[in-house]
Amino acid sequence: xxxxxxxxxxxFIVVTSLYFLLPHKFRWFLLLASSCYFYxxxxxxxxxxxxxTIVVDYFAGIFIGKSTGRKRKMFxxxxxxxxxxVLAIFKYxxxxxxxxxxxxxxxxxxxxxxxxxxxxxxxxxxxTFQAMSYTIEVYRGNQEPERRFGIYALYxxxxxxxxxxxxxxxxxxxxxxxxxxHIDYENFAEGFRxxxxxxxxxxxxxxxxxxxxxxxxxxxxxxxxxSLILATVYFAMQIYCDFSGYSDIAIGVxxxxxxxxxxxxxxxxxxxxxxAFWRRWHISLTTWFMDYLYIPLGGNRVSVPxxxxxxxxxxLVSGLWHGANWTFVIWGGLNGLYLVIGxxxxxxxxxxxxxxxxNRLLKALWKISRTLFTFLLICFSWIFFRASSLKDAVTVxxxxxxxxxxxxxxxxxxxxxxxxxxxxILLIIEFDQERNHGVSSFFHxxxxxxRMATYSFILIIIxxxxxxxxxxxxxxxx
Amino acid sequence: xxxxxxxxKKFLVFLFIVAVLDYAxxxxxxxxxxSLKKGDDFRTTYMLDxxxxxxxxxxxxxxxxxxxxxxxxxxxxxxxYNGGRDGCFIFYYxxxxxxxxxRYHPKMVILDVLPNEFQRAPEAYDRLSILLxxxxxxxxxxxxxxxxSRFEKYKLLSQIYPFNSKxxxxxxxLLSKQRHGNETLKGYIPLHSQWKFPKPVVKLxxxxxxxxxxYFEKFVSDCNKAHVKLLVSVSPIYINYTGSTKTLDMVQAxxxxxxxxxYNYMTDETYDHTRLFADAYHLNSSGATLFTKQxxxxxxxxxx
Numbered sequence: 201x202x203x204x205x206x207x208x209x210x211x212f213i214v215v216t217s218l219y220f221l222l223p224h225k226f227r228w229f230l231l232l233a234s235s236c237y238f239y240x241x242x243x244x245x246x247x248x249x250x251x252x253t254i255v256v257d258y259f260a261g262i263f264i265g266k267s268t269g270r271k272r273k274m275f276x277x278x279x280x281x282x283x284x285x286v287l288a289i290f291k292y293x294x295x296x297x298x299x300x301x302x303x304x305x306x307x308x309x310x311x312x313x314x315x316x317x318x319x320x321x322x323x324x325x326x327x328t329f330q331a332m333s334y335t336i337e338v339y340r341g342n343q344e345p346e347r348r349f350g351i352y353a354l355y356x357x358x359x360x361x362x363x364x365x366x367x368x369x370x371x372x373x374x375x376x377x378x379x380x381x382h383i384d385y386e387n388f389a390e391g392f393r394x395x396x397x398x399x400x401x402x403x404x405x406x407x408x409x410x411x412x413x414x415x416x417x418x419x420x421x422x423x424x425x426x427s428l429i430l431a432t433v434y435f436a437m438q439i440y441c442d443f444s445g446y447s448d449i450a451i452g453v454x455x456x457x458x459x460x461x462x463x464x465x466x467x468x469x470x471x472x473x474x475x476a477f478w479r480r481w482h483i484s485l486t487t488w489f490m491d492y493l494y495i496p497l498g499g500n501r502v503s504v505p506x507x508x509x510x511x512x513x514x515x516l517v518s519g520l521w522h523g524a525n526w527t528f529v530i531w532g533g534l535n536g537l538y539l540v541i542g543x544x545x546x547x548x549x550x551x552x553x554x555x556x557x558x559n560r561l562l563k564a565l566w567k568i569s570r571t572l573f574t575f576l577l578i579c580f581s582w583i584f585f586r587a588s589s590l591k592d593a594v595t596v597x598x599x600x601x602x603x604x605x606x607x608x609x610x611x612x613x614x615x616x617x618x619x620x621x622x623x624x625i626l627l628i629i630e631f632d633q634e635r636n637h638g639v640s641s642f643f644h645x646x647x648x649x650x651r652m653a654t655y656s657f658i659l660i661i662i663x664x665x666x667x668x669x670x671x672x673x674x675x676x677x678x
Numbered sequence: 679x680x681x682x683x684x685x686x687k688k689f690l691v692f693l694f695i696v697a698v699l700d701y702a703x704x705x706x707x708x709x710x711x712x713s714l715k716k717g718d719d720f721r722t723t724y725m726l727d728x729x730x731x732x733x734x735x736x737x738x739x740x741x742x743x744x745x746x747x748x749x750x751x752x753x754x755x756x757x758x759y760n761g762g763r764d765g766c767f768i769f770y771y772x773x774x775x776x777x778x779x780x781r782y783h784p785k786m787v788i789l790d791v792l793p794n795e796f797q798r799a800p801e802a803y804d805r806l807s808i809l810l811x812x813x814x815x816x817x818x819x820x821x822x823x824x825x826x827s828r829f830e831k832y833k834l835l836s837q838i839y840p841f842n843s844k845x846x847x848x849x850x851x852l853l854s855k856q857r858h859g860n861e862t863l864k865g866y867i868p869l870h871s872q873w874k875f876p877k878p879v880v881k882l883x884x885x886x887x888x889x890x891x892x893y894f895e896k897f898v899s900d901c902n903k904a905h906v907k908l909l910v911s912v913s914p915i916y917i918n919y920t921g922s923t924k925t926l927d928m929v930q931a932x933x934x935x936x937x938x939x940x941y942n943y944m945t946d947e948t949y950d951h952t953r954l955f956a957d958a959y960h961l962n963s964s965g966a967t968l969f970t971k972q973x974x975x976x977x978x979x980x981x982x
Contacts (some may be wrong), residue, residue: 206829385681389688422875614846652688656695660703663838664845668807 203240203449204402204668211238213454215359224380228354231377235359239322242363246321249286250357257331258352258639261338262623272339279335283328290320295524323363324523329488331356334370336492343370351377355595358448358459364443366484373461381458388453393643393655395627400658401445401618403666405622409438411667412615416608417586420596428596435586436579437623440469443482466638467630472570473537474577485521488667489514508543512536522585527593531584539677540576625661704837710848711811711841713734718763719808719847723756723867725761726777726812729821733758733780733977735865736884737772737790743960744913746970747864753974754981756784756785760865767802768893773819774811775897779904780818786800786907786981789897793912793944796894796925798887803827810840825889868963869956877918884922891928907980911941913950914969916958939980943969 201208215234222230240247260279266270289298294315301311334355348351355374361367381387399596416423416431423431447464454461463485471477478486497510512533519532556562587593633640642654711850716718725734735745741762750758761774771789778784782873806826813823824830833839841848901908911935912926926942933940943949954965961969 206827206833383681383685385684388681388685614843617846652692652695652860655692658697659696660699660838663700663836663842664703664707665843668833668839668842 201238203446203453205409207241216453217458220381220383228350229375231359232350232357233359235354235362238359239357239362242322243312243319249290249321250327251323253283253328253331253354254284254356257335257356258336258346258349261345261352262347264335264338276335282331282334283670286325287328289316290318290324291519292524315667325363326367327356327362329485329521330361330365332392332625333488333492337370343374346370346374350629358454360454360459362410364446364450365482366447366450366462367488368462368484373459375460379458380474384458387458388457390450391456394448394455396451396452396655396658396662397643398445398448398452399666400622400662401441401626402447403662403668405619405626406445407667408615408619408622408665409434409441412619413438413586416589417592417596420587420592420599423599423604423608426605427599427608428600432579432583432586432596432600436469436575436582437619439582440465440583441622441626467634469575470571470575470634471577472567473574474535474542476579477574477578478535478539485518489518493517509538511539515539524625526590527584527587530590530593531581532580534584538581551619566653621665625658632663638640690710691933700836700838701871704839704841706829707838707841707844707848708811711844712966714847714850715741717847717850719844721761722763722808723812723864724776725759725774729759729761729778731757731759731864732785733788733846734786735760735788735790736774737762737788738766738792739764740792740913740915740960741788741790742867743869743956744790744966744969745866746868746966746975747866749957749967749970750974750977751864754978756840756981760863760867762790762865763808765801766808767792767799767805768890768897769802769806769822769825770809771899771969772893772900773806773822775900776818776822777812777816779900779906783904783906784887785903786909786977788911789911790911790913791894791919791929792925793915793919794882794925795929796886796890796928797883802887802890807842810834810842811844813840822893866939866966868966869960870961870963871956873952873955873957873961875952875958877916879920881921882919882923882925884924886924886928893933894929895932898938900931901938902936908942908977909939909980911973911976912944914954914961914965916947916949916952916955919944940975941976943972948972 201211211234211344215230217321218230219227233274236247239250257279260275260282264279265486267275297311297313300313304311334343334346334352336346354377355368355370356362358368358373388394413435416427417435419620420428426458438625444465451461462484464482466480466483468477468480471480494510494514497513498586499510500507502510504674515532515536516529517532518535519530522528522531535608553566556566584590584593585595586594629640632642640654642650645654711719712723714723728758733747733754734748735741735747735758739762742760743762745756745762747760750756763770768791775787779909806823809819809823810830812819813830827833867875898908898910910929912929926944930940930942932938948963948964949955949969954961954968956962956965
């Protein structure tokens with residue numbers, strides 16, 4: 201079930217109303233049953249895959265809690281193998297097989313391993329990572345094993361964040377399923393604000409930009425530089441608004457019921473470096489890789505070459521997490537490379553920063569240019585993320601560098617004007633939040649009139665120029 | 679309990695403000711929209727409210743760019759109008775036909791079908807949003823509008839929603855100096871560019887949307903009942919299609935069963951030149967003139 205569907209609006213109203221009407225002891229069951237329904241609205245049969253990993257991880261958690269020494273490690277390994285195994289079969293099997301075919305064909309050999317005709321279960325990478333964080337935290341002793349099967353199943357399946365995160369940690373969410381939530385005005389107002397803002401980002405910006413990006417990236421070999429540059433910048437905004445819009449709705453929906461999910465985006469395009477960007481973008485995944493891969497590899501407390509290796513490795517894996525395609529691996533690798541180069545250049549940039557520290561104008565210009573340069577670097581990497589193949593990505597880059605021609609746009613200008621209106625509103629709101637440490641002078645104004653006007657304005661804009669027939673959220677495919 | 683009261687109170691205030699704004703803005707948009715005198719939306723309004731031509735061309739963008747209705751009109755000394763519209767499928771053509779037949783019976787309807795007309799495509803339903811401004815005033819098209827979603831009639835409680843994404847077009851009616859447009863081409867929209875790439879290969883799927891087939895059958899049946907001569911045509915295309923031919927097989931079978939003339943120019947060698955195409959799907963003005971001239975004899979024969 202998509203958040204941007206009429207069915208979801210009804211589902212949400214019914215589930216939330218029942219949640220507050222039911223006695224506390226039955227609420228977990230309502231949430232679990234509704235989460236199953238929510239997930240099964242996509243492809244019902246895949247509930248069994250989810251069920252399999254839930255059963256494995258539940259018992260792994262119990263056994264890890266009960267055992268000591270090598271046994272403890274064995275149970276953790278069993279859980280990790282089950283989770284990664286499911287990912288490997290459903291997400292990477294055909295990719296690996298395809299690469300084996302290419303490799304063997306170089307030696308004139310056929311590949312007899314059959315391909316699997318399977319669809320990737322929605323949000324598999326998200327709930328698998330959330331499940332793994334549970335067994336790892338139990339193993340590390342940071343989390344008590346969850347005894348109640350239903351509560352553990354709810355931890356993996358909680359519908360607001362089931363298919364596209366935020367990827368929660370057990371310490372943050374599990375205890376909340378035991379807490380009794382009351383209807384609370386603050387939760388309701390904040391949740392409603394997040395939902396409205398999330399819908400604005402998704403319907404007004406992401407889905408509108410998607411139309412142009414789709415036209416241009418469908419066959420980049422017939423497009424010229426201006427259109428390709430515009431489509432790439434549009435894609436940068438599209439993916440941000442699509443994914444952060446989803447996260448906002450997810451966090452908002454949970455918040456109305458009294459649950460506090462972790463922040464997933466923190467205005468990433470205001471970052472002044474790539475490393476700052478990654479502290480603001482898909483925070484739940486970045487911190488997951490930090491906690492469970494980067495730090496166990498030694499993080500930055502190792503020799504410099506090893507540190508760089510750790511960074512590159514984590515980003516390559518992160519790329520692969522996003523999709524079974526070399527384009528994602530290169531996207532990850534590029535971001536890793538940006539970080540490594542950023543570290544190498546840090547003494548130079550720091551020295552320059554020190555020389556301008558007392559000049560406000562130069563300092564502001566330095567910040568603006570760094571923000572724009574970071575945005576450009578990120579946009580360049582998005583080319584690989586968006587292109588359907590490496591060949592297409594190379595075509596995009598080549599044609600940006602070598603061609604000149606008119607901008608492709610519809611004669612009625614809607615593909616240029618409506619996104620401009622949406623992005624302008626987004627920039628005004630986010631710039632204001634950036635200046636006020638995340639607090640919006642519009643949404644969080646002390647004046648009820650300004651708050652009400654902001655909410656009304658955003659809803660009216662959604663009605664006027666939102667795309668109501670838009671597609672799925674991009675991150676569902678991961 | 680106190681929080682519930684505050685939430686309800688504030689929510690009602692919010693709803694009231696939104697309802698007032700929705701009504702005011704929606705009414706403004708409606709007024710602007712229906713004062714449009716050119717463009718796709720004007721042509722749809724004209725087809726639904728005013729057209730009285732003897733020959734009507736219906737179909738997608740391929741209809742609007744391929745049938746020079748001015749040329750048909752001048753050559754046959756009979757009124758003709760092209761009601762084709764970009765990105766539309768059978769549901770849209772059927773809605774136009776229903777509305778036209780509720781007012782008058784044209785002598786002939788030319789329906790240009792796509793090689794993938796019946797293929798399952800969610801956009802066929804999404805595009806029905808262009809009919810929403812007419813939902814209230816045209817009861818005959820309501821069942822078609824409701825194909826978009828079962829919640830459509832509730833969404834239409836909003837006054838702005840039918841004019842979603844129409845802000846630019848609607849306001850252009852106020853700003854435009856050329857308020858009366860140029861309708862001398864009788865709905866036909868010529869394309870002037872030239873395609874310069876090789877013939878693309880497109881694989882057709884055999885995943886057929888039975889609702890689309892049903893609406894095509896209804897289209898044929900309504901024309902027959904109203905004694906309107908219907909010609910079904912597949913105009914030239916610069917694409918090599920592979921895969922299933924199910925759509926056109928079904929179109930042909932339905933036409934045969936209902937004694938409807940069916941013409942297919944998809945593989946006509948006359949049009950196997952890039953100079954006749956604006957893009958792989960659409961003839962340019964030279965191609966359209968050549969095609970219309972060829973099709974004139976078909977029209978003439980069927981009018982007699």
